[in-house]
Amino acid sequence: MAEQRTRLGNTDLIVNPIGLGANAVGGHNIYPNMLNDETGKDVVRAALKQGINFLDTAFIYGPEHSERLIGEVLKETGQRQDTIIATKAAHKFVDGNVVFDNSPAFLKTSVDEALKRLQTDYIDLFYIHFPDEHTPKDEAVGALKRLKDEGKIRAIGVSNFSIDQLREANRDGDVDVLQSEYNLFKREAEKELLPYTAENDISFVPYFPLAAGLLGGKYNHDTTFQDGRAKNPLFTGEAFIQNLDKVEQLRSIAQSKDAEVAHLVLAWYLTQPSIDALIPGAKKPEQVINNLKTLDVELTAEEIAVIDQIFR
Ligand SMILES: NC(=O)c1ccc[n+]([C@@H]2O[C@H](COP(=O)([O-])OP(=O)(O)OC[C@H]3O[C@@H](n4cnc5c(N)ncnc54)[C@H](OP(=O)(O)O)[C@@H]3O)[C@@H](O)[C@H]2O)c1
Incomplete structure (x- = not known):
């Protein structure tokens, strides 16, 4: 099952439905007390060795460092041709502050620079990481379409776009993938984004699928966090206790299927229309x-409904 493959929307990208979210790989700016580079590379090596061929990174993870480490591992293992690399850009440093830029010139430069860091001559899936305030979204996607025609990228993605921004971006039908926050605790995407992607053959890649670990089923009332989760409302106060109770309700269903909570949760997303693949993050090769055990979990219609109801 670990070698299972699926197509991302209408693209010609064929991926393992379980990919790897690589913001912890080299992402020293995102997580304090972060993995050292060698452990980060071990996480990528473990993924590739086990048949995971879909790696999700971005300019801002590091910044630049996650892309570089992935480039080094792919060179070392010789698996570039078999791997689908997704990366993103939009963050620009101006006088020490980060601003978003979706201008055609900035996107073109961002692709060229990411190619160098990744040590490759094409990027399989390139996302606009965040919308900026000024660039018309169809113009930004038009710039990516030209890069696609030149062979520098194979598919076009947008991330963190509202439904109106997505509609504008997809005016010519060129958006292949939308990446948005979506998990059992954060289900806003079900209102408009998921119906739109399903109707328009756009693949929806949810980020934070494990709610930054909360849906992994291993935290309890005594768990404390030293990173950004310490201030995240899902992880604090009464809400944290209620959220843990919901996660506990999944445990017996998971056990009845000889699976763990994380597998049950990930398998549930894969039953949703337009969700073809997932990019759970990992900080350890294990x-x-x-x-990957997610791919052994088959949910019945009743189990899908019960899980839905727990988190309604
Ligand atoms: N487009 C965007 O703006 C955007 C934003 C955020 C993220 N992303 C992408 O989405 C990916 C996923 O997000 P994320 O990594 O931040 O969060 P996530 O996938 O929701 O959670 C990952 C965390 O869950 C825990 N975990 C992983 N596997 C587990 C398992 N089998 N059992 C129990 N716990 C497990 C680990 O944390 P612990 O070991 O600490 O428990 C891991 O770091 C990122 O890597 C990135 O590529 C994109």
């Missing part, structure tokens, strides 16, 4: 391997 987590990467463990997440």
